[in-house]
Every structure is written in C-alpha cells, then in structure tokens.
Amino acid sequence: MTRQSSLDKRPTILLVDDLPDNLYVFTELLRREGYEVIAASNGKKALELLYSHPEQIDLVLSDVMMPEMTGFELCKLIKGDDRICEIPIILITAQLMNEEHAVEGLEGGADDYISRPISPNLLTKKINAVIERKSMADRWREKSRRTQEALEVKEWHTRMLIHDLRNPLTSAMGFLSILAMDDSLSARHRELISKIQNAIQKEAELLEDMLTLIAAREGRLYLELENFNLMDQITEVMFLEEGAAAKKGVIVEKESLVDDLTIYGDRRLIGRVLTNLLDNAIKHAPRGTSIRINAFRNRAHERPYVPHNVEEGWIVCGISNLGSPIPEDSRKKIFEPFVQIPKDSRMSCLLGVGLGLSFCQEIVRLHGGKIGVISPIPGLDQGTIFYFSMAPA
Known part of the structure; x- marks a missing residue:
C-alpha cells in the first residue's frame, strides 16, 4: 500500500x-x-x-x-x-x-x-492513520491562519474607514448645533434638526463600538472598573431608547427579582452592551408587543429561565422579544464578527449589522462574563432572549 x-x-x-x-x-x-x-x-x-x-x-x-x-x-x-x-x-x-x-x-x-x-499490516494502518490525522490538522491550521489573516486585513480596513468617517460626522454635528441657534427656525425645523442629530449620534456610537471591538481584539482596550448597580444602567438605557421603542410601537418593561445587582465593571461599556441588545430587540419585535428586561441572580428560586452554563449566584441580564425565533444554524455563528443573519420566511429583516453582537461578546468576555442566546423562548414557539452574566461585586 x-x-x-x-x-x-x-x-x-x-x-x-x-x-x-x-x-x-x-x-x-x-x-x-x-x-x-x-x-x-x-x-x-x-x-x-x-x-x-x-x-x-x-x-x-x-x-x-x-x-x-x-x-x-x-x-x-x-x-x-x-x-x-x-x-x-x-x-x-x-x-x-x-x-x-x-x-x-x-x-x-x-x-x-x-x-x-x-504485524506489517497493522503497522502500516497505524502509520497511515497517524499521518492522515497530522495532515488534517495541518490543513486546519493553515485554514485558520488564512482566516485570521483575512480577518486582520478586514479589521485594518475597517479601522481606516472609521477614522475617515468620524471627521465628517463631527463636522456635521457642529454645523447642526450652529443651525439650531437660529431663532427664526420653526418648531418643525427644530424637530428635524434634533432627529438628524440623534441619527448622527447613533452612527458615531456605532463607529466608536467598532473601534472598541478592534482595540479589544488587539489587546489594547483598558477597562475603567468601578462598582455600580446594573439596574441603574438598565434604567438609563431604557430612557435613551424610548424614542426608538415608541417609533416601532413596542413597550419596554423591566423586572428585577433582587435589590442588589451590583457588579464590578466598566459602566460605559456595559451600557453599550445593554444598548446594543435592547436596540436589536426593538428592531425585531413585532409592533404592539412588549420587550422584557429581566435582571436576576442565577439561583433556582430567583430566575425566570435557566441560562446556559452560568455559575450559580452570578448576576444575569436577559433582554427578550416576541419576534420570530432565530434558526439553529444561525444561533451557532451569531456572535462572530461581520456575520449577518439573512432574510428567510420567518425573519422580517437582517439581524444586526455584523459587529454589534460581536462587540457585546467581546466586552462581556473582558469582564470575565458569558453571553448567549435562547431561541425560541422556553414554553413558547417564538421569541428570543439575549442574555449576559457577570460575577457580583
């Protein structure tokens, strides 16, 4: 042979x-x-x-x-x-x-x-099997290396693009601020200027998230750690997302099963995680439905659902809507960078922009926490829960 x-x-x-x-x-x-x-x-x-x-x-x-x-x-x-x-x-x-x-x-x-x-026959079979395993491992390593190189090139181009986009956005915000100072503007014009400013602010935050994600992947991101109550951050994010929820025709509700939800983390970045997850839930919630934000400790008598692979006693935050469930094959790769979930007969639109959930995963990972998705919601044939967990302070 x-x-x-x-x-x-x-x-x-x-x-x-x-x-x-x-x-x-x-x-x-x-x-x-x-x-x-x-x-x-x-x-x-x-x-x-x-x-x-x-x-x-x-x-x-x-x-x-x-x-x-x-x-x-x-x-x-x-x-x-x-x-x-x-x-x-x-x-x-x-x-x-x-x-x-x-x-x-x-x-x-x-x-x-x-x-x-x-036995010569047994010896050659063992040699062939071991060499084939090594060959498969070599091919996998080479594929992984090429994939990593492609990702690094994509991130480099993304970083350059972000820097090029930030300057005109900053200029646009400055011009709008000057325009808003004109006393002759009608109420309608002021409303339109405010909407444009909010849209630009959203884009600026997205660009900042992308830079943060790249810095985290390159090991250049430093967390500004402090003790803070997760519910306070949830309340603040809900206030900021009121307009988006009202425009979509959905109601955002929160529930805390315990009083003390203090964590030790970067308040701003955890706020961005909450904003990304809530914004995503609003986008894909059917009009007239509710979005629920549950915060609890992972204890058998205190949790509304069982998160996967979360340590007992950890603080969990879950954001759920009643949209179409995410297909199983899509759930496996949903946190990968630059991945979008395409339309199908059950999905009304694209899920995410390709980096939002990857950003959330990286920030939670840097805090030593875990992030996951449950879809459909247990006991229902619809809905999705995105959750993350962190150790209590």
Whole structure:
C-alpha cells in the first residue's frame, strides 16, 4: 500500500532503534510499503535529525527500550519543543510491556503505540492513520491562519474607514448645533434638526463600538472598573431608547427579582452592551408587543429561565422579544464578527449589522462574563432572549 502525503510526496519516517538488525528489518518493510526512511541508532541522533530537517520528517517510529535515552524520554523531548512538537510519534513496545507503560507513552505525547511481534499490516494502518490525522490538522491550521489573516486585513480596513468617517460626522454635528441657534427656525425645523442629530449620534456610537471591538481584539482596550448597580444602567438605557421603542410601537418593561445587582465593571461599556441588545430587540419585535428586561441572580428560586452554563449566584441580564425565533444554524455563528443573519420566511429583516453582537461578546468576555442566546423562548414557539452574566461585586 503506497501512501501519498498532502504534498503529493512519499511520507518520510524517522526510524529510531539501537539494534542494527531492527533498523534493517523495519527499513526494508517500510520502504516496501512506499515510505522514505531515515534511520537513527539512538535518541540523541534522532533529535539532531529532527532539528536539522523538521520539515522533511512526517512521523517518528521509535523503539521504547533503548540505552541512554528511552523512547519515552525521546517522546517527551519532542513534544516539549515548539519547533518539532507537531511531528507525530508511534512507540514500539515490548511484547510483555504492561498497560502502565503503554499509558506512560501516550501521556508523554505519543500518538500511538504498537507491540511486538509486529504485524506489517497493522503497522502500516497505524502509520497511515497517524499521518492522515497530522495532515488534517495541518490543513486546519493553515485554514485558520488564512482566516485570521483575512480577518486582520478586514479589521485594518475597517479601522481606516472609521477614522475617515468620524471627521465628517463631527463636522456635521457642529454645523447642526450652529443651525439650531437660529431663532427664526420653526418648531418643525427644530424637530428635524434634533432627529438628524440623534441619527448622527447613533452612527458615531456605532463607529466608536467598532473601534472598541478592534482595540479589544488587539489587546489594547483598558477597562475603567468601578462598582455600580446594573439596574441603574438598565434604567438609563431604557430612557435613551424610548424614542426608538415608541417609533416601532413596542413597550419596554423591566423586572428585577433582587435589590442588589451590583457588579464590578466598566459602566460605559456595559451600557453599550445593554444598548446594543435592547436596540436589536426593538428592531425585531413585532409592533404592539412588549420587550422584557429581566435582571436576576442565577439561583433556582430567583430566575425566570435557566441560562446556559452560568455559575450559580452570578448576576444575569436577559433582554427578550416576541419576534420570530432565530434558526439553529444561525444561533451557532451569531456572535462572530461581520456575520449577518439573512432574510428567510420567518425573519422580517437582517439581524444586526455584523459587529454589534460581536462587540457585546467581546466586552462581556473582558469582564470575565458569558453571553448567549435562547431561541425560541422556553414554553413558547417564538421569541428570543439575549442574555449576559457577570460575577457580583
């Protein structure tokens, strides 16, 4: 059976054994099966070959019982070195080796082991399986690297775009403020100016959130931590969103099941999380329905629903509406950056702008908290709850 690697070349095996006869027999066997073989008579020489040609070797096949350096010791040295730790290892054990020694090899980082007497068919199957696993892991790492690079490029362009957009928005706000000082303006004109100012302010906040998200992902965001009552922040955000709720024709209600909801965090950023989640709930709530904001401690006798994977006693804030439920496949990726949930027969419009929920997730994560979504609402066939949790102060 000839095995081709992902680079369309014959896999190269580093064979390690202190007995010349064993080296000869295994070398001939492996070459007949289509492998290239490099032989080393002890662990020290094996390490020298690995350090000099790490990209050439696809797998290490090593005997366990060798003088000076055992196969177990060689395995630990390979797996403990970042330069060569990804090269898989199969250990060859003695026929009478007990289970404890086999476990020792696997715990030391060995990918597999085979006992004497060696079955050529079993050996090649194990080698093929281990090399294939490594090939799959390599492909996944390369895909992840390219995805990360693409995301970094996108974030760089986003950062440049944000900086270019902030200046004209600031200028527009300044001109509107000057215009509003004109005593000859009618009440209708003043109302229109106020609406334009509110719209510009919303856009400015969105741009600021995007910059905050990028800074958080780059490790440049510093939290201004203080103790504050989460309900006070909820009340403030509800006041700021009154206009949006009235325009949509929905009612926003709040409920706290306990008096003390003090948390230790960045008041402004937690306020932005609440604003994003409430604004999202308003956008997707059917006209004439209610949006509920529940704040509670995660205790069995105090919670209106069971949040997923939240520690007992933590403070939870959930914002729910009665819109169409979010499809399961969309829930899995809804917090990823630049992801939008497309229209379908149940969704009235796009969910988010691609960064709002990712921003919320990053801010909650920086506070050591958790964020999640439940859809549909338990006991109903509709509605969605977005919630986040934080440790009490």
